[in-house]
Amino acid sequence: MKVVNEGAEAKIYREKLLDANAIAKTRERKRYRNEKLDLYLREHRTKNEAKIMLYLEGKGIPLPKLLLVGKYTIFMDYIKGIRLSNMLKEMENRPNQENVEKYMEETGRYLGIMHNCNAIHGDFTPANLIISLGKVYVIDFGLSFISNSIEDKAIDLLLMKRALSKKLYLLFIDGYKKTENESGIIIEKLKEIEMRGRYQTRTLSAAN
């Protein structure tokens, strides 16, 4: 099996499942932490991730289709494409703004749909958005959860705001406003979070 990606939490393998191109996301044992905590986190997060993916299916957000769920492993569709984070990095070398710009509004709309049904992504960054065949796919629901808290939603926005240029962020927000009914108070909350002393001067992410 070929490891395609190794995150802090899980390893992703390319797989064939009934001839379909699939990936297996496996949460492996972390030897640094207590075994009971480790088992709990891996099992709970796998179950939670599968649950959220199922919940979001058919709501109008392109995401990998869930194929099979094990105790620590989720099999899902393989999405062939390029990560938005990589596109942004390339843009730095060859400024071709338009290319990325056209996906921003769409990305905003998808996050808006998620928030409207109280699904918080938890790690909504350009690294977790894949552009495939002209469409934006939202991936990695490993840190997602269900919540109607305005603050939780605002923090999803904050991650994107840190990762995008002002111009791109505004396009993103335009899309978000179209699908999230409470976008007004969420954006207000984001302003409040940013004003909290400790974070006022935190520099924008340079890595995403």
Add this chain to the structure above:
Amino acid sequence: MAVLGIESSAHTFGVGVVENGKILSNKKIMFPISDKGLIPSKVADFHAINANKVIKEAIEEASVDIDSVGYTKGPGIGSCLNVGQLAAKTISSKYNLDIFPVNHALAHIEIARRINKFSDPLVLYVSGGNSQILSMVEKPFKHYHVFGETFDIGVGNMLDIFARAAKLNPAWGSSVAKAAIGGAYINMPYTVKGMDFTFTGLLTNAITLIGSEPMKNIAYSLQETAFAMLCEATERALMLTKKRELIICGGAAQSSRLKEMLIAISKEHSIKFRPIPDEYNADNGAMVALVAEEMKNGRRYSIEECGINQRYRVDSIKITW
């Protein structure tokens, strides 16, 4: 010519002398921890009373010519920072030395980086008031970028508050570590959001369990959960930044369990990791002198523009080396 460094951001008044990156002396005195924690005015009084003695000891032990003095500008407790600032300004004007305001977090990072001889590490900075994951980035200017940090209180502060609530003596992190020996794990709130984390939910949960669970189980689970959170965020940052070196610095870096967990992570990913001696992770003056010596290559500061800043962010500083 050597540099004198004065640190007074919290409970420690420390003075060190450094020449060409070599630590010639490193003296300190610490406010005795009581069950009431740090009362800013009392700690400041303590520092003011002891300042003269510690400065003298450090200078005598180094016995070299000194041409500059660095002091901690922040972040830290205002009244404590003020004592160090005043001492530095007095020495600077009396002996006509150059003066340099130093960021406390930067001093912790730089001393660990230099002792390890690392060029571009990922940094886990953990102390009473701070818990951050940082690394050097070039844009928009060369600085230590904060990849993740606590959304509420520092991990050291969290352990201290628990130690006080549990009436452990002395009321600080190492007493929690001692109480944790032989404990069994009980599930506690675990909050990591990407590379950021929060500790207050965990703390409240642990405090409510006092009396109904054996102390060793609570202490063990609290420490284990908090450190696992820091480790997960650190590992995620390592994967994202692809750095090959890791340092841990700050007061809470003295924890042997936390170091043990990071060793496991560094082995798994073949990352260079060698924790430095505790003496340099606890607040000290030598780390301030090291950064001040580096600042000598830049511009000079007038006494008037030198002040303190309780919320002085490390990511606001342009790195010139």
